[in-house]
Amino acid sequence: MSTRRIHVEPARIEGALTVSIDLDAQGGVGAAHVSVPEFRGFEAFLRGRHVTDAPLITPRICGVCPMPHHLASAKAIESGLGVEAPVAAHLQREMLLAVDHVADHVLHLFLLAGPDILLPDLPPAERGLPTLYARHPEVVKDVLEVRRLLQVIISSQGVQGVHPAVWAPGGVTRPLSAEDRVRFLGLARQVKEKVLQFHDTVLLPGLESAARTYESLGRLDTHFVGLTDGGNLNLYDGKVRIVAPDGTSQADVEPARYLDYIAERNLDYSYAKEAYLVSNPQSETIYRTGPIGRLNVSDAITTEHASAFLQDFRSNYGRIAQQTLALNVARYISAVYSIERAEQLLSDERIASTDTMAPVTYKAGEGVGIVEAPRGLLIHHFTWDDHGYIESANIITPTNANAYAIDLAVKGVAERSINDGVIDEMQLEHEVGLMVRAYDPCLSCATHAFSAGADDGYFRIVISHADAEE
Amino acid sequence: MRVLVLGLGNPILGDDGVGWLAAERLREVLAERADTSEIEVACCDEGGVGLMERLTGYDSAVLVDAMTGGAVSPGQVRRFDLSETTDTLLLKASAHGVSLPTALALGRASGVRLPSSIVLIGIEAEHVDTFGGNLSFEVAAALPAATQAVLTELARIRVESADIPVSGH
Numbered sequence: 329m330s331t332r333r334i335h336v337e338p339a340r341i342e343g344a345l346t347v348s349i350d351l352d353a354q355g356g357v358g359a360a361h362v363s364v365p366e367f368r369g370f371e372a373f374l375r376g377r378h379v380t381d382a383p384l385i386t387p388r389i390c391g392v393c394p395m396p397h398h399l400a401s402a403k404a405i406e407s408g409l410g411v412e413a414p415v416a417a418h419l420q421r422e423m424l425l426a427v428d429h430v431a432d433h434v435l436h437l438f439l440l441a442g443p444d445i446l447l448p449d450l451p452p453a454e455r456g457l458p459t460l461y462a463r464h465p466e467v468v469k470d471v472l473e474v475r476r477l478l479q480v481i482i483s484s485q486g487v488q489g490v491h492p493a494v495w496a497p498g499g500v501t502r503p504l505s506a507e508d509r510v511r512f513l514g515l516a517r518q519v520k521e522k523v524l525q526f527h528d529t530v531l532l533p534g535l536e537s538a539a540r541t542y543e544s545l546g547r548l549d550t551h552f553v554g555l556t557d558g559g560n561l562n563l564y565d566g567k568v569r570i571v572a573p574d575g576t577s578q579a580d581v582e583p584a585r586y587l588d589y590i591a592e593r594n595l596d597y598s599y600a601k602e603a604y605l606v607s608n609p610q611s612e613t614i615y616r617t618g619p620i621g622r623l624n625v626s627d628a629i630t631t632e633h634a635s636a637f638l639q640d641f642r643s644n645y646g647r648i649a650q651q652t653l654a655l656n657v658a659r660y661i662s663a664v665y666s667i668e669r670a671e672q673l674l675s676d677e678r679i680a681s682t683d684t685m686a687p688v689t690y691k692a693g694e695g696v697g698i699v700e701a702p703r704g705l706l707i708h709h710f711t712w713d714d715h716g717y718i719e720s721a722n723i724i725t726p727t728n729a730n731a732y733a734i735d736l737a738v739k740g741v742a743e744r745s746i747n748d749g750v751i752d753e754m755q756l757e758h759e760v761g762l763m764v765r766a767y768d769p770c771l772s773c774a775t776h777a778f779s780a781g782a783d784d785g786y787f788r789i790v791i792s793h794a795d796a797e798e
Numbered sequence: 799m800r801v802l803v804l805g806l807g808n809p810i811l812g813d814d815g816v817g818w819l820a821a822e823r824l825r826e827v828l829a830e831r832a833d834t835s836e837i838e839v840a841c842c843d844e845g846g847v848g849l850m851e852r853l854t855g856y857d858s859a860v861l862v863d864a865m866t867g868g869a870v871s872p873g874q875v876r877r878f879d880l881s882e883t884t885d886t887l888l889l890k891a892s893a894h895g896v897s898l899p900t901a902l903a904l905g906r907a908s909g910v911r912l913p914s915s916i917v918l919i920g921i922e923a924e925h926v927d928t929f930g931g932n933l934s935f936e937v938a939a940a941l942p943a944a945t946q947a948v949l950t951e952l953a954r955i956r957v958e959s960a961d962i963p964v965s966g967h
Binding site for chain 2: 372439457468469472475
């Protein structure tokens with residue numbers, strides 16, 4: 329009996345990803361892997377360019393997350409040159425990063441993962457934005473309105489929408505005016521109100537109920553990694569905290585020492601590199617990062633509602649949450665934290681100071697910049713020569729770590745739908761999609777070439793059967 | 799009348815940068831012409847919902863982008879009309895991703911003010927998976943044709959808008 333290979337390509341993720349499942353001779357699941365496309369050569373593309381170009385070029389890695397890339401590069405250069413940006417620059421950057429997180433999270437939670445969560449009674453093939461809109465038009469309208477309000481803040485400090493070109497090594501080149509501070513504070517409060525309303529209306533009832541229904545789906549027990557400032561959740565600055573699966577041990581790592589703990593390798597079945605922990609010399613250890621990582625590594629959250637929601641989250645999912653669909657709940661809490669944090673930062677009058685740039689003198693250096701991107705810990709590491717030209721670049725994205733987790737989880741998910749050679753395709757497609765989208769993997773790498781051959785979209789669901797030997 | 803010409807793609811990902819280069823070329827061409835103040839030329843590397851949001855508030859839009867799977871050889875230019883009110887998309891079940899047509903349909907249904915005319919000029923790409931600033935030969939050679947195709951659209955938009963009686967005239 330020949331073995332069979334099944335491919336599943338979940339839609340509604342930012343990019344393209346293929347799940348391959350090999351059936352064994354008994355008709356059960358043999359091996360299962362995830363392959364993701366990688367757009368190659370970015371680190372080589374940076375070599376030989378001036379390091380001041382890095383914050384302008386790295387946002388092009390990904391059309392989804394330009395802001396965190398921009399910021400990680402600027403921070404890497406500042407750390408390598410010993411430059412301390414003024415307070416107003418730090419406040420403005422953290423505020424814009426927080427706003428970026430909110431815009432990203434509401435898009436993913438409600439429009440990309442939303443159809444699975446909010447339309448569980450429909451067959452998977454019928455779940456999408458059109459049916460979501462038909463059933464919950466107010467949710468879709470609220471998401472678009474939240475993103476419109478946030479875009480007012482983002483675009484005012486950037487030259488062009490999502491591409492904030494006002495940041496540079498040393499600080500930010502454009503001070504925030506006193507009038508804009510007050511105006512943005514008003515916008516942030518409007519957004520906060522809407523985001524908090526999602527808690528009681530469709531979101532938490534939908535997300536919590538899905539997490540209960542699929543309690544064991546794709547469950548892994550892993551380490552978590554995230555940024556904290558003395559144990560408090562922080563998106564912008566601090567140390568990298570690594571916690572063990574049971575929460576019994578943890579390490580707080582200076583960004584410059586990240587290589588002592590995190591490594592990457594190439595995979596034979598995927599173009600993307602996978603990131604893992606090397607802190608235990610006996611074995612490599614998987615880690616996860618992202619909203620659930622941020623909650624799991626933090627002792628506390630410093631904003632009002634997110635702090636209260638964190639307590640509920642811990643009583644539902646434990647001190648170190650490991651459930652797959654808890655990732656979506658964590659993403660909501662992370663969005664609440666981010667908008668509350670943006671409000672705090674805009675309430676601080678120092679954010680509108682005109683002192684926003686520190687002088688930068690170039691000499692040979694090496695620097696690491698780490699921030700929390702919406703999908704988790706993002707690391708930029710450069711070395712450059714006396715004139716500022718880049719000699720080496722290393723960039724570790726959150727999806728490099730989370731793709732490893734998705735890869736490990738997919739076999740268990742497939743086994744729920746495949747028995748004795750009988751495949752429940754509808755369940756397989758639904759559950760693989762639920763698991764993959766919970767991680768919100770971002771594989772888009774900024775290529776948006778118009779796909780003329782597809783009837784609707786860049787991402788497609790295809791389940792095909794073929795002999796593995798072919 | 800506000801018209802947006804938007805170069806799409808990633809300027810450092812091989813042929814995916816052709817939309818940005820076409821936009822740069824159009825900016826130069828339009829700068830030499832009189833009476834183009836209503837036309838804004840910009841670039842964008844978003845897709846789906848983010849791209850739909852970028853089009854908000856304009857009366858007409860011409861997008862120029864690399865394309866794959868256009869059933870033509872690299873460097874060939876094709877025109878796609880995305881202006882139709884795609885109510886049918888909302889009725890048709892779809893589990894596919896958030897393509898621009900889906901995002902546009904969603905925006906229109908949600909009351910987002912989108913251009914009444916949206917046309918995409920696609921240039922078939924050869925390679926879009928390796929970082930680098932250079933276009934392949936065929937795609938670079940297609941830049942004049944792509945630029946001309948956008949100018950043709952701008953002329954059409956001007957004629958059509960002149961046909962519409964404006965109150966107060």
